[in-house]
Amino acid sequence: MFDPKSRAWIVPSLCLISLLISLEVDGSPAPLILLESAVAKGAVCLDGSPPAYHFSPGSGSGVNNWLVFMEGGGWCRNVTECVELTGNSGGSSKFMKELSFSGILGDNQKTNPDFYNWNRIMIRYCDGSSFTGDVEAVDPATNLHYRGGRVWHAMIDDLLAKGMNKAENVDRTCEGGLASILHCDDFRSLLPSSVNVKCFSDAGYFIDVKDISGADSVKSLYTDVVNLHESEKFLPSSCNWRQGPSWCFFPQNVVPEMSTPLFILNSAYDSWQIRNILVPSSADPGQAWAECKLDIKKCSSSQLQTLQGYRSQFLRALPTSTSTGVFIISCYAHCQSGGPPTWQDVDSPMIENTTIAKAVGDWYNDRSAVRKIDCEYPCNSSCPNINNE
Structure with missing residues (x-):
């Protein structure tokens, strides 16, 4: 019989480099599970190999709770970049x-007091499109x-x-959580209505902003990704394609229409x-920005002014709803939930004496x-320990 108190939580993609380093150093081992059955459905990585995930079973009070973590790692916008990823x-x-x-x-x-004994899954990322691609044809020249x-x-x-x-x-x-936002409501729809589902x-939270030259670099990137991978089918149906489907790759255009609770952790x-x-x-x-991008402490006063802007x-791009959890820190960093140094440790970054782990747990x-x-x-x-990661 289904427990009406059941809950489900899905976590977005990993910060591929920094998080995987910490994953290999700390914590308990989680075997790699190849989903061979997905191949017959055409659900495969860029090179046609089966997708995979890691699984650590829950115990005690967490045996019926599930944490689904989606790995990230960026996008490939053209054939050359995608071929490179297959290596x-x-x-x-x-x-x-x-x-x-x-x-x-x-x-x-x-x-990790709130989630340590849950069923914990990491879905590996191997498609270059934030889990949105759906192209039937396969070019034999590139596979x-x-x-x-x-x-x-x-x-x-x-x-x-x-x-x-x-x-x-x-x-x-x-971590690298665009996928968590794009698939949040869809994930909610696949589970029984009585399950408590939240997304993190x-x-x-990539914003729609011009680069320092005045060009729409990120918008161009997303347009190329959506066109190459034919992502329209798997973008949020609630998003208004005001400027084409790539418009819906920007969380600021998706989150206001989401019905599933969301927590945003970002710098x-x-x-x-x-x-x-x-x-x-x-x-x-x-x-001119080479040193500043590498180490924020080396930014000039004019560069810092640009960063403040x-x-x-x-x-301004953040959602205003009080139901959305928000933890926006001023550290110069990217992913922050994948390891003890930033999640919850003696010298972890904090806002108002609150660690990231406590903030997420309190909200969830x-x-x-x-x-x-x-x-x-x-x-x-509390930022110096993670700045420039």
Whole structure:
């Protein structure tokens, strides 16, 4: 019989490099599970290999609770970039290995008190489209499969069959968490209505902003990704395609229409966004920003002024609803939920003496509303341990 108190949570994608480093160092091992049955459905990685996930079973009070963590790692916008990804785990499960979980996926009650004994899953990312692609044809010259949307549904179908359909709580989380936002309501629709489903996005709130040269670099990137992967089918149906389907790759255009509760964890000076959206290489041919992008402490006064202007645009793009959890820190960092140093440790970054783990736990368990927005850089004394990651 289904427990009416069941909950489900889905977590967005990992910050591929920094998080995987911490995952291999801390926490308990989680074997790699190749989903061979998905191949017949055409739900495969870029190179046609089967998709994969890692699973650590729940215990005790968490045995009926599920944390689904979606790995991230960026996008490929053209054939050349996608072919390059097939040479590593970003595009092929052939290069994936067993990992150890930590941070929000960790099994240490002290550092992860709210989720340590849940069923914890990490869905590996190998499609280059934030799990949105759906192209039937395969070019024999490249053997590229643009099937991220199919991978997403094949994974969820498998987890439902393994017991998630009888969950008490489900949290969908993602580091590099655009995928968590794009698929949140769809995930909610695949579970029984009595399940408590919430979504958490770590470093996935990419904003629609011009780069320092005045060009729409990120909009151009998203347009290329959506067109190449034919992503329309797996973008949120509630989003108004005011400027084409790539419009719906920007969370600020999706979140206001979401019906599932969402928590946004981000830096107002997100290091990936600064380096790739605000100041991409194409906008800085003379590399005047090279040192600043590498180390925010080396930014000139005029560069810092530009970063403060970016922060203002970022804050204006955030949802205003008090039901949306918000933790916007001023550290120069990207993903922050994947390991103890940033999730919850003695020297973890904080806002108003609150760690990220406590803020997320308080919001998820309805202990308190969470809307914490940090002061301007360099005000936060807890940031130096993570700045420039």
